[in-house]
Amino acid sequence: MKLTKSIVFALSLGLILVSFAHAGKDLDTVKDKGFIQTGVNGSVFGFGMPDEKGNWAGLDVDTARAVAAAIFGDASKVKFTPLSAQQRFTALQSGEIDILTRNATRTLSRETQLGLNFVTVNYYDGQGFMIAKDAGITSAKQLDGATVCVLPGTTTEQNAADFFRTNKMKWKPVVIESTAELAKTFFAGRCDVLTSDASQLAGARAKAANRDDYVILPEIISKEPLAPAVRHGDDQFRDIVDFSVLAMINAEELGITSKNVDEMLKSTNPAIKRFLGVSAGNGKALGLDEKWAYNIIKQVGNYGEVFEKNVGINTTLGIERGLNALWTNGGLMYSPPFK
Amino acid sequence: MKPEASPAAANTHETKVPFWRDSEKRSIVIQIVALIIVTGVSYYLFTNTQANLARQSIATGFGFLEKEASFEIGESLITYSAADSYAKALLVGALNTLKVAFIGIILTTIIGTLIGIARLSSNWLLSKLAATFIEVMQNIPVLLQLFFWYAIFYESFPSPRQALNPIKGVFLCNRGFIFAVPEAHSAHTVMGWLFVLALIVGWFINRWGHKRQNLTGQPFPAGRITVAAAILLPAFAWLAYGAPTAMDMPALRGFNFQGGVTISPEFAALLLGLVLYTSAFVAEIVRAGIQSIGRGQIEAAMAIALKPSKVLQLVILPQALRVIIPPLTSQMLNLTKNSSLAIAIGYADFVAVANTTINQTGQAIEGVALIMVVYLFFSLSTSIFMNWYNKRMALVER
Numbered sequence: 172m173k174l175t176k177s178i179v180f181a182l183s184l185g186l187i188l189v190s191f192a193h194a195g196k197d198l199d200t201v202k203d204k205g206f207i208q209t210g211v212n213g214s215v216f217g218f219g220m221p222d223e224k225g226n227w228a229g230l231d232v233d234t235a236r237a238v239a240a241a242i243f244g245d246a247s248k249v250k251f252t253p254l255s256a257q258q259r260f261t262a263l264q265s266g267e268i269d270i271l272t273r274n275a276t277r278t279l280s281r282e283t284q285l286g287l288n289f290v291t292v293n294y295y296d297g298q299g300f301m302i303a304k305d306a307g308i309t310s311a312k313q314l315d316g317a318t319v320c321v322l323p324g325t326t327t328e329q330n331a332a333d334f335f336r337t338n339k340m341k342w343k344p345v346v347i348e349s350t351a352e353l354a355k356t357f358f359a360g361r362c363d364v365l366t367s368d369a370s371q372l373a374g375a376r377a378k379a380a381n382r383d384d385y386v387i388l389p390e391i392i393s394k395e396p397l398a399p400a401v402r403h404g405d406d407q408f409r410d411i412v413d414f415s416v417l418a419m420i421n422a423e424e425l426g427i428t429s430k431n432v433d434e435m436l437k438s439t440n441p442a443i444k445r446f447l448g449v450s451a452g453n454g455k456a457l458g459l460d461e462k463w464a465y466n467i468i469k470q471v472g473n474y475g476e477v478f479e480k481n482v483g484i485n486t487t488l489g490i491e492r493g494l495n496a497l498w499t500n501g502g503l504m505y506s507p508p509f510k
Numbered sequence: 511m512k513p514e515a516s517p518a519a520a521n522t523h524e525t526k527v528p529f530w531r532d533s534e535k536r537s538i539v540i541q542i543v544a545l546i547i548v549t550g551v552s553y554y555l556f557t558n559t560q561a562n563l564a565r566q567s568i569a570t571g572f573g574f575l576e577k578e579a580s581f582e583i584g585e586s587l588i589t590y591s592a593a594d595s596y597a598k599a600l601l602v603g604a605l606n607t608l609k610v611a612f613i614g615i616i617l618t619t620i621i622g623t624l625i626g627i628a629r630l631s632s633n634w635l636l637s638k639l640a641a642t643f644i645e646v647m648q649n650i651p652v653l654l655q656l657f658f659w660y661a662i663f664y665e666s667f668p669s670p671r672q673a674l675n676p677i678k679g680v681f682l683c684n685r686g687f688i689f690a691v692p693e694a695h696s697a698h699t700v701m702g703w704l705f706v707l708a709l710i711v712g713w714f715i716n717r718w719g720h721k722r723q724n725l726t727g728q729p730f731p732a733g734r735i736t737v738a739a740a741i742l743l744p745a746f747a748w749l750a751y752g753a754p755t756a757m758d759m760p761a762l763r764g765f766n767f768q769g770g771v772t773i774s775p776e777f778a779a780l781l782l783g784l785v786l787y788t789s790a791f792v793a794e795i796v797r798a799g800i801q802s803i804g805r806g807q808i809e810a811a812m813a814i815a816l817k818p819s820k821v822l823q824l825v826i827l828p829q830a831l832r833v834i835i836p837p838l839t840s841q842m843l844n845l846t847k848n849s850s851l852a853i854a855i856g857y858a859d860f861v862a863v864a865n866t867t868i869n870q871t872g873q874a875i876e877g878v879a880l881i882m883v884v885y886l887f888f889s890l891s892t893s894i895f896m897n898w899y900n901k902r903m904a905l906v907e908r
Contacts, residue, residue, distance in 0.1 A: 257865050261874050285872040306765075316764040318685060323853070323866050332582045332592040343766070344582045345776065346866070347856040352657075356856070360684050361664035361775065363765045404565075 197405040198242075198458070201269050206248040209235040210268040213253025214350045216374040217482040217490075218274050218294075227251050230481045231272040234293050234399055237471045238270060238415045241463040246470035255348060256322055260285050263402055270412055271400045274368065276326045281400075289398040290413035291420070293474075295494035295503050297391035298330050299369040301376065304386050306363065311390035315340040320353050320362035322346070330393040331366050354378070368395050370482065370490060377487040411457055414509075418464045421446060421506035422473035423497060429472040432465060446509045453509055464509070474504060559875070574871040575600070581866055583858045585774055596867050603863030604884055610780055610859065611846040611888065617785045618845060619838070622792025627822075629797050640793065647790035653851055656783040660855040663775035670762055679759050685766055687773040690757045697751035701744035708743050712736025776857035780849065788845045795837045799830035831903045839896035843889050850885070860884055 201207055211219035211231055219229040232251065240246040252268050263271045264286060274296070275281070277289035300311050300319075308314065311334070321328050323346045335342045345362050347353040354375040357365040365372065369391060376382045399416065401409050422428070425443055427435045435443055444450045447468075448461035457463065471477065478495060482488045496502025529535040563570050579599040582592050586602045587609060628640040647655075664684045668674065673683035679690030692698070712732065719730030748754075760770030803826055811825040812818075852859035861881055868877035 257869050260869070260872065264874075280870075280872065314765075316766050316768070318766060323862065323869070328581045328866060329870065332580055335582070336592055342582065344584050345856045346584065346853075346858065346862060348853045348862075348865075352854070353856075356660075356664055359661075359664045360669050 196408070197269060197402060198408040198411070200266075201242065201408070205243070206250050207235065207239050207242065207270060208250050208252060208268045209238075210254045210259055210262050210271040210273050211235070211251050212273045212350070213251075215274065215371055216377055217486065217488045218370065218374065219251075219253075219272070228481065230294060230477060231274060231399075233471050233477045233481065234416060234419075235270065235272045237419055237467045238399075238412050240466040240470045241411055241415045241418070241457075241459055244460055244462065244466045246466070256350075257348070260287065263287065263400060266402070269401070269408075274371070274397045275400055276395045277398045277400075278326065286403045287400045288403060288409050289400045290409065291416040292396040292398045292503075293416050294370065294397040296368040296370050296395035296397050298327055298366060298393040298395060299372055299391050300388040301357075301365045301367075301372045301385055302363060302388060303360075304384050308388070311388045311392065312338060312340075314342065314364060316342070317363040318343045318345060318361070319364045319366055320345050320347065320357040321366050322350060322353060323348055326393065326395065327367055334392045350375075368397070370488070373482075373488045373490055377489075407458055411459065414457060415467060417506045418446075418467050418509070419471070419474040419477060420497070420504050421509055422464070422468045423475040423504070424499070424506055427468055427473060428476055429468055429470070432468045436465070442509070563875070570873070570876070572873075572876055574867075574873050574876070577871070579867070579870075581870065583863065584856070585777065585858060596871070599863050600860065600867065600880065603858060603860035606858055606863075607846075607849055607852075607860040607884075608888070610777065610784070610849050610852070610857070614781055614784045614788070614845050614849065615842050615892075617781070618788045618792055618841070621785060622789035622841075623796050625789060626793035626796025626800070629793060630800055644790045644793050647786050648794075650787075652783060652787045652848055653854060655787055656779060656851055656855050659782045660775065660779035663779055667775075670766055673762070673767075679757060679770070681760060681767060684775065685772070686775050687778065688760045688767045688770050690759045690770045692754070693756040693758045695751070695754045695756070697748055697754055700747045700751070704743040704747050705740055708736065708739040712739060774857075776852070776855055779855055780852050780857045780859075784845050784848055787848075788841055791841050791844075792838060795834055795841065796830070799832075799834035800826055802833045803829050828903075832900075835896060835900045835903060839893060839900070842892050842896065846888050846892065847885060 211227065211229070214220055215229070217229055219227070219231040222228045232249075235249050235251070236246040239248045242248075252262065254262055254268075254271075254273060259271055259273050259275060260281065262268050271287075272293075274294065275289075276296075277292065281287055282289060300314065302308050302314075314335075319331060319342050321331055321344050328344070328346070331342075331344070345356065347356060350371075354365070356362065357375075358379050358381075365375065367375070369387060372387050376385055376387070379385065399412055401412055422432075425435075425440075425446060427443065427446070432447070436447055436449060438444065438447075438449075441450070445453060447465045448454055448463065451461050454461035454463050460466075472480070475492075475497075478492065479485065482490045484491055492500070492502060494503050496504065498505040529539070560570070575597040576595050578592075579594055579596045580592050581599070583590055583599060583602050585606065587605045588598075588602060590598060590602045625640045625643060628636050629644065631637045631640070663686075667682060667684040670681075670683045670685050673681040673688075675681055681688040712735065715730075715735060716732040719732040723729050758769050760767040760772075762768075807825055807829070808821060811821040816824065849859055850861040853862040853865065856862075864877050864881050868874050871877075
């Protein structure tokens, strides 16, 4: 009995690791499945969270939809896996998800030690602090002795430690695994300060009942280039994901929106013709249908549209374009030529 | 294979028994084959994992332990800062787990025993209250209980500026339970050592007292003498040092209280949740243990005019413990393992620290291996101690 048990155990363990080993080429796997499995946040408003009808919505969600539109010509061929900050990279490494679009900061160690490839940034963020107005604090430099709510296992935890260390201030972290639970704890007053990426702070505040009682301090203490990521090992798949993000930026540069994309097909501008696949070449080079970029813009929209729809100034988040404006408008969004 | 190895078969039948019919040899062969398979599979798994990690260019090894952790930990028994290594951060986490498990086990045993006895009380109200407590606590998942207690702490207690201040030097707010402690003084070390000394001497007196009682039948109040010594000796030392009374008073400075000792809401909620949940199980175990003792034993004890407390102490408990200890051990292990739910309510236990480490370094396999080793170590240590205690308590035939 013991013997059979141990053999069964060993074999099942073996199977798990073997399946981990032969994940195969990512693009083929995705095409065989017929959909893309993507890792998203699940509880950050405006980036990746189901809306009141249960439909996934957000900037990261739309990024994943763009990739599906590029590969399958159908933006709905995406399945979402909500992941905690701690699960996300392991889920990608092990092949549980195909791409990670979950406000992950690109860093050197993640790129190398974790075996990930980050693609073009889809949101330039930075870490900030949120505090109750009645504390009378106007600068993060006045936070000596504060209790700070922080998510575990993110660059956030390290940045906060670095910031307080550099400024020789004492602090006490309260580290809670779930984003929702953390926000609840902060708004109940367990912590003086909530620290996270500024976009997430805005998201948490938008969901709070007494949102006008809180301010986000002016200091941004870190650079957080949030980018989708794929595993090492399939460069073609990486290129597709990369250029799906870039296509949305390029479309905004070219003035193509989901509304005017059909008219733009008749454009005589060679850059637009190449981009929308009227003049063939780009699709074949990526191993996709020539209409791939057209499908992204038609079904998902250009970067500006997606930004304004999910997090822009007219949403509850009310985030300005800032760093995320096109380079022509003083931002960092810049696409290489599509030729 | 020769038949001599099995003399019984050789003597009765005088024929050669092939080894696959000889159960002893057959089992040896099967065990060798099993060992080869297990070793082979483990070797394959190990090399396969290594190859895969190398293929995905994921770094391996425990070298990361010496790197700077660069993250802060909320509470720590030893001095720790973000500039310390991952190894030290993990040690802080392990000590935090140990702290909650150790205090939790002691409180659980005491509360569980009291409730178990109350459950059997002839007082109707007491017994029904105990029964209700057991049913409620046992049947709500422990994670929910943790969330509940944690929410109680941060939702219903006031902010530090409006902290409750029931007596001087004691504050209660959503940052925790903060109280004054005597300021550090050289007398305290001496008092601590005298206390330990009193306990050691008390143990020897107790042994001697038992021996004397066995020989002469004269009881000796060793317990009372030990308690008296443990209180009086440090007290004399305190007087000898000029009775230092300076207190380290907590005071609200800036955002939080400085000074004194703080029990964080995370620790309190975790401890409370684990203790109440587990003590319900312990209460049932204690009740079962007591009920396993024949009614006649208790009646006999009462017949020789022993007080009810003495009946419990001399007749019931020594016998009941034999039934109680093995399941009690497994409840203690449960408590230790459940303490890993700490991460849900923000207590910096070993799993929480290891998770952060895994995320910052990406060394998931090494990190999870460390978690397993640490819990295995805690559990096996508890187990070994309890088995030793069980052996001591087991029926000794004279």
